[in-house]
Amino acid sequence: MARAATTADAFNAVAEPRRRQILDVLAGGERPVNDLVRALGLAQPQVSKHLRVLREVGAVDVRDEGRQRLYRLNGHALKPIHDWVKGYERSWSERFDELDVVLANLKQKEQGDGGGK
């Protein structure tokens, strides 16, 4: 089986739309929690709860800077998801590589016909 459904794996961590939203925001760079609260439009305790889940699976790292806690994305923890999708991605890539050949052919023919649309 491709995936194990435990509560503390990356799959579970990103199953929640709000948590995906947090990861999206953090993909843009390190952020203090207030920024996340603002971006998500949720109350801080809720955001903190989601951040805790993400930290448990290592998807998010945190460090203190002065009085602020800064959160950042740790893409490496999401690798199991990437690996899972990779086989599917590869079959489409191969399919589209063949489509490249068909298109090169069509372009050539069209140009041969005088370039008409």
Place this chain on the structure above:
Amino acid sequence: MAVASSGTAKVTLPTDEQILITREFDAPKHLVYRAYTTPELVKRWWSGKCGEMTSCEIDLRVGGTWRYVMVATGGFEVAFHGEYREIVPNERVITTEVYEGVPEEEAPEEDVVNIVTFTEADGRTTLRLLVQCPSREIRDTIIDSGMEVGMQEGMDLLEEVAISLQ
């Protein structure tokens, strides 16, 4: 044949029920659309490197049906069919998709819907295929099937290597 490849397909999971496949092509969109919707042309690319397409039926009108059959390298047959829900030539095609390998009693009540859009910039076309599934389980099954294909290819490759060593 050497082709200036536009890179690999990118797969993302925008929501729990969706798969988004994105790929750029070095061709204007009317050609990508043609290659995507003309049986003789689909036959030349759809099976990728996984096998041979033995049948490709396309009735390109809203309410019309499509059916693709492929014999995979391992000798087994896979077939898909569906219905056209929306067609905007050179812009967008929306179809349902049913995998015929699923026994009817296990088939989901709601169909998987494929939304394909073609956008052109500077003579290049970005194809976006959004696979909208009725549930996360079905979405996950579809992705797992890709993994099986990948594994099958791995096995084929292994076999080639083994033969070359003889």
